[in-house]
Amino acid sequence: MNILKGYSSRHLRMEFPWLKQLYQKDQLWVRSFYWGTCGNVSAQTVKRYIEECQG
Numbered sequence: 001m002n003i004l005k006g007y008s009s010r011h012l013r014m015e016f017p018w019l020k021q022l023y024q025k026d027q028l029w030v031r032s033f034y035w036g037t038c039g040n041v042s043a044q045t046v047k048r049y050i051e052e053c054q055g
Contacts, residue, residue, distance in 0.1 A: 005029045 009028035013019050019028060038046050 001035070 005028075012028060
């Protein structure tokens, strides 16, 4: 996951230079990530969970 996040961060910062100014650090993503399955949960429930986690 870290390789994917590192690659995408470098690619996005090259394509959109203003991201370097927006974020005052070298990293675009946070160090953590979540990996899981939803099972028999509706898309609306997953969306609500993600929104709640973002504050």
